[in-house]
Amino acid sequence: MSTETRVIIVGAGPAGLAAAEVLAEKGIKTLLLDENRQPGGQLLRFAAAAGTKSLSRNRVGQKGRSLMACLQSSKIDILTSAQVIGFQAPDRLWVDAGPGGVRELRFEALVLATGARERFLPFPGWTLPGVISSGGAQLLIKGSGVLPAAEMVIGGCGVLPLALAGEVLKNKGRVQAVLDESAWADSLGLLRLLPRQLPRVLQGGLSLGRLLLAGRRVRHRTRIVQARGDKRLEEVVTAGIDARGRVIPGTEREIETRSLALGYGFVPNIELAQEVGCDLLFAPDKGGWVVRVDECLQSSQDLVFAAGEPTGLAGGRKAVLEGAIAGLSIVSRLKGRLESKDPRRLAFLQGRRQQELDFESFLNRLTRVTASGYCSLSPETIVCRCEQVRLAEIKEAVGRGLTTVPGVKKATRCGMGICQGRTCGPILTDILRLHPDLPAADPSPFSVRPPLKPVSVGDLAEANV
Ligand SMILES: Cc1cc2nc3c(=O)[nH]c(=O)nc-3n(C[C@H](O)[C@H](O)[C@H](O)COP(=O)(O)OP(=O)(O)OC[C@H]3O[C@@H](n4cnc5c(N)ncnc54)[C@H](O)[C@@H]3O)c2cc1C
Numbered sequence: 001m002s003t004e005t006r007v008i009i010v011g012a013g014p015a016g017l018a019a020a021e022v023l024a025e026k027g028i029k030t031l032l033l034d035e036n037r038q039p040g041g042q043l044l045r046f047a048a049a050a051g052t053k054s055l056s057r058n059r060v061g062q063k064g065r066s067l068m069a070c071l072q073s074s075k076i077d078i079l080t081s082a083q084v085i086g087f088q089a090p091d092r093l094w095v096d097a098g099p100g101g102v103r104e105l106r107f108e109a110l111v112l113a114t115g116a117r118e119r120f121l122p123f124p125g126w127t128l129p130g131v132i133s134s135g136g137a138q139l140l141i142k143g144s145g146v147l148p149a150a151e152m153v154i155g156g157c158g159v160l161p162l163a164l165a166g167e168v169l170k171n172k173g174r175v176q177a178v179l180d181e182s183a184w185a186d187s188l189g190l191l192r193l194l195p196r197q198l199p200r201v202l203q204g205g206l207s208l209g210r211l212l213l214a215g216r217r218v219r220h221r222t223r224i225v226q227a228r229g230d231k232r233l234e235e236v237v238t239a240g241i242d243a244r245g246r247v248i249p250g251t252e253r254e255i256e257t258r259s260l261a262l263g264y265g266f267v268p269n270i271e272l273a274q275e276v277g278c279d280l281l282f283a284p285d286k287g288g289w290v291v292r293v294d295e296c297l298q299s300s301q302d303l304v305f306a307a308g309e310p311t312g313l314a315g316g317r318k319a320v321l322e323g324a325i326a327g328l329s330i331v332s333r334l335k336g337r338l339e340s341k342d343p344r345r346l347a348f349l350q351g352r353r354q355q356e357l358d359f360e361s362f363l364n365r366l367t368r369v370t371a372s373g374y375c376s377l378s379p380e381t382i383v384c385r386c387e388q389v390r391l392a393e394i395k396e397a398v399g400r401g402l403t404t405v406p407g408v409k410k411a412t413r414c415g416m417g418i419c420q421g422r423t424c425g426p427i428l429t430d431i432l433r434l435h436p437d438l439p440a441a442d443p444s445p446f447s448v449r450p451p452l453k454p455v456s457v458g459d460l461a462e463a464n465v
Helices: 016-026 039-052 059-072 135-146 160-170 184-193 199-214 271-275 316-335 342-366 392-400 405-412 424-434 458-463
Strands: 007-010 030-033 077-079 083-088 091-095 102-105 107-110 116-118 131-133 153-157 173-179 222-228 235-240 254-256 260-263 267-268 280-283 288-291 304-306 382-384
Touching: 007 016, 016 030, 016 039, 016 059, 016 107, 016 316, 039 059, 039 135, 059 316, 077 260, 083 271, 107 271, 116 135, 131 135, 135 153, 135 160, 135 260, 153 160, 153 222, 153 235, 160 173, 160 199, 160 260, 173 222, 184 199, 184 342, 222 260, 260 271, 267 288, 288 424, 304 316, 316 342, 382 424, 392 405, 392 424, 405 424
Parallel strands: 007 030, 007 107, 030 077, 107 304, 131 260, 153 173, 153 260
Antiparallel strands: 083 091, 091 102, 116 267, 222 235, 235 254, 280 288
């Protein structure tokens, strides 16, 4: 890193790029880090590879084009394939950027724009080959132009199943069924947010239209209760659920299939913020554990800002707004003031962000997990797929008085595998919080320590810290 670098941004998705654009405009030397080979995060990464013409014409797509242009103009220093694996107080990050080993980078101000990952709900058979995540399916389609299978069942809740069904049909695949745990009336909440959310309504309408033309419809209030198969997926068992999320006996149905894609919403990536010591907040209407920020996006740590999904799940538009707000807030702190029209620009962005927070509540209500989601699980259901920990072992640990997330982790090894609890951590939190057979426990995230991401022993051995 150049010695003049003053700001480090972790995450080159819409939030990180928007922060970098503002800082570049103000002449503040900034380094953008991302673990992927291409910048752009979940929404813009494929456009970076395929050229910005592939970006949609909506507002995030338009903004994406200008952000990518700013990157190409080389006003922004960027290091890709670089994962931040640790933090050394007060002002150093440990970065693994491949050959040369882990190095230490200093910052004056830090932006955590680390995005989100997919959330999963377990059920018997969810670890069978042939069962994949909606995000994984999207990655194959958008990244490589390959369908996961010629025909597939898509299930879960929230906006992802319908969006994926639209993608599959657009790419000439067949959709056997789209199963959604939420009621169709829940989606009407989006209409209340018109006209600001018109592009999202139109996008949903387009996917729905494609589905109807293919002779399919979304089966609402339907849960996937089991995936069956010998060695790989052969059949999916579904069941109707009532308004409280309980399975309605006698509604079970089998669908023969070799491919099932699941999407149950997202989980904010807060682990780096945890490591840096930022205060967190448990807010189900924001997506679970999020970084607590003020209206300038500053966290509880001085000159550490968070933007995008880590402050609450609400999509690309909020991420772009928050990135720009964090950028301007840093300019104000490092230069001691904002120039001419910037205070008004900051107030405008903050007002627009408030409007996006309404969408945030809507989105996270659609994917909220209820206690009933867990009561039909059999004791053999695998919760931690890396360490093969089953629900029965978790219940047994709780029975021995280990009622907290760290307690269950130590007793069962749940979360100690290669994914470091990224998949099962939120599931375990919800089981301990909500399972009707267990005493309600306070939610708590897994504790974190470096390395925050898997890193090779060779890179650690060559560490330059
Ligand atoms: C699997 C998936 C599929 C999605 N599909 C859609 C969709 O179809 N339509 C839609 O509108 N929205 C979709 N979203 C949501 C959308 O991607 C987000 O709303 C948007 O990208 C938020 O922007 P962001 O900048 O906050 O985060 P992101 O775009 O996620 O960017 C964060 C970046 O930070 C990087 N990062 C994280 N931790 C580290 C670290 N320690 N070191 C280095 N880099 C790090 C990540 O790899 C990522 O590139 C999807 C999200 C996911 C997770």
